[in-house]
Amino acid sequence: MTQAPAKTSYDVVIVGGAMYGSSVAWFLTDNPDFNGSILVVERDPTYEFTSTAHTNSCMRQQFSAAINVKVSQFAADFVKNFRTYMGGDPRVPQVTLHSFGYMYLADNETFAATLRESQKVQAACGAGTKHMTRDEIARDYPFYHLDDIIAANHNLVDEGYFDGNTLFDWWKRSAKERGVEYVANEVIAMNRNAAGTRVENVILKSGQVINCGTVVNASGPRAVLTSRMAGIEIPVEPRKRYTFIFEAEKPLDRDLPLTIDPSGVHMRTDGTYYLAGCPPDEDPAVDYDDFVQDHSIWEDKVWPILAMRIPQFEAIKLRNSWAGHYAYNTFDQNAILGPHTQVENFIFVNGFSGHGFQQSPAMGRGTAELITYGEYRALDLSPFNYERIETGEKFVEKAVI
Template sequence: MTAPRFTPPKHASYDVILIGGAMYGSSVAWWLTHLGFDGRILVVERDSSYSMCSTAHTNSCIRQQFSNEINVRISQFGADFVQNMRRHMGDDPEVPNLPIQSFGYMYLAETQAQADNLAQAQQVQADCGAGTRHMTAAEIKADYPFYNVDDIIAGNHNLIDEGYFDGGTVFDWFRKKARANGVEYVANEVVGLTLNPESTQVTGVTMATGQTVACGTVVNAAGPRAATVAAMAGIPLPVEPRKRFTFIFAAAERLDRDLPLTIDPSGVHMRSDGLYYMAGCPPDDDMAVDADDFAPDHGIWENKVWPVLAHRVPQFERIKLVNEWVGHYAYNTLDQNAILGPHPEVSNFIFVNGFSGHGLQQAPAIGRGTAEMIMHRGYRSLDLTSFHFDRIAQGAGFVEKAII
């Protein structure tokens, strides 16, 4: 492996330094410029190819099927942003509006407790204007005859603004527009943070190329490496890299309609993917891994995923694996939800971490909210204070039952 080719920043000080330049670093950077922030902004990205970041390995899905209202609202804004990106980005005719392939999520319940949770979540979603239906097994079978629902009690499904979108293009435009608006991007790695004597402010950010640059605000947008960055400021952060496996397969007998993004009670999920189908899951031993560990586990396909696919969709007994990859969740071990806002003691250290698989779909709303927090010390759109770091320090988890 060749050594990274890093470049130094152009200036000795910046008003905002974002550590990590993938979806969240670029979203926050663009929103800052879009909302009128007139300070100097630096984005530091250790992998300028972005080939190993979570953004590059995402399955690019969006859903309103959460059990907590704020998560529903965040994704509703995300759906609006994706489909009206040109308007949000100043009516630039080069910016595309992107479709959402709205085959929807299909959550399946095999126990009464699971069915009750789905019914409660559906009511929360309906109160927010989402189109989720709570369905009996017979209703599921009528709409999607290919499912085996012999062991299913109920399900939730939503065909409105829920499914797959082109997350890579959203990221490209966040980054492109941020740079066009004057944000400086450097290929470099943050190796240290300097705090003032009272440990209440980060005063300097040290690069792998040797420079220490002064900062007004530091944003931790380091994805699965977020805990390493937080530790540089003396802050413990319960975020770790965890592997997630994705498989692309062809079916000898194609289904006669789209396969919703099906959340099987086993923990395996599956969906249509153009001419093919996609499936994924966590490992059975879901533990932290090294941030550079993307080694596959071929036994997961044979022993875990394929048997579930064939059970839930009998036509998938004859399938062929076409491609596979491993990505990382930036996994919040406390409650699997975002960690946002300023640190209560190191007040200019801002978190956008711990999304645990929800990050891409939440990036438009949370990028906007984080920019608002930096500029105004408060939110002007959605109130995201439920996700603030304070709950981490108190060990008080944010309750969200719809975790994949």
């Protein structure tokens, strides 16, 4: 059942109403210098198959690029002070950031050197990352099997996981209360002006033609389907990622950091259970509606690695599992933000490649600034701008999971 918008013209039309559509919408309403009208068009208001619904809500400052560290630092502050950022509304819950950190394990000197260099970048940004020897890892976390490990990076400050869907729910609720209009509908086409420099209107599945001042592509893994309506190609495709929730017969005596094993398998504490995940060995683009699980990944790859890395995990029981989609930027696995170089009112918030939830506060704020002022103000997010796709200058980030 589609819904028709109340009006035929809006200052901002956001295509996609999940985490990023709602983040941009809310931050626009929170900007005192923005007083325009906002329409959010969401094709599936249940959000059942969105990346938002399948998130693991992890947060880390362990990146090799300083701007990625700063983006996550704002996210940590936003989560820890969520009610304050939401205007002190007593209905808004306090959100806990479970800071047991990430543990990047290195089994060779080349990766250990990369970790040491990244630690310097993170420290310069004020992050609490420390580089650890094998003996130091064993001292603090004696449950690991470390015969093949020579070093690690670990950070116990503002790094771990949080309930990201609480942020999403309240951004959406608050945006609606502040006048943002959400409709269950689908953008199926866009019309540009004669010069091709602006999107003049969008056409909805229900037939309405909606004039727009700015279009924001917040379509997650479907981003290229939206951009093509404006004649634009972007290197974003859906890639399948697997999550497994398991119970240990002999639970660990302390929190398990989000551990990135050299095999690519990652694992962490998840309440009274544990969470693990990994990319498939073969990682092609998948159909937008393909969420079928490959159960051999658990049996043949994940479980053996868990039992090898943490011997206490030899006796575990799988309790739940699911497959979700990364909005995967095949160019350089980092966000694509900002305006198109020719279609000047078409704004990207796409291609987060698994970093989306932890980056959503900073990227939503920055995109709202860009729409309001024509520039980023709180953080210079221009390294993520779309322009680099055309020039072929990759944003280099070594810490991509």
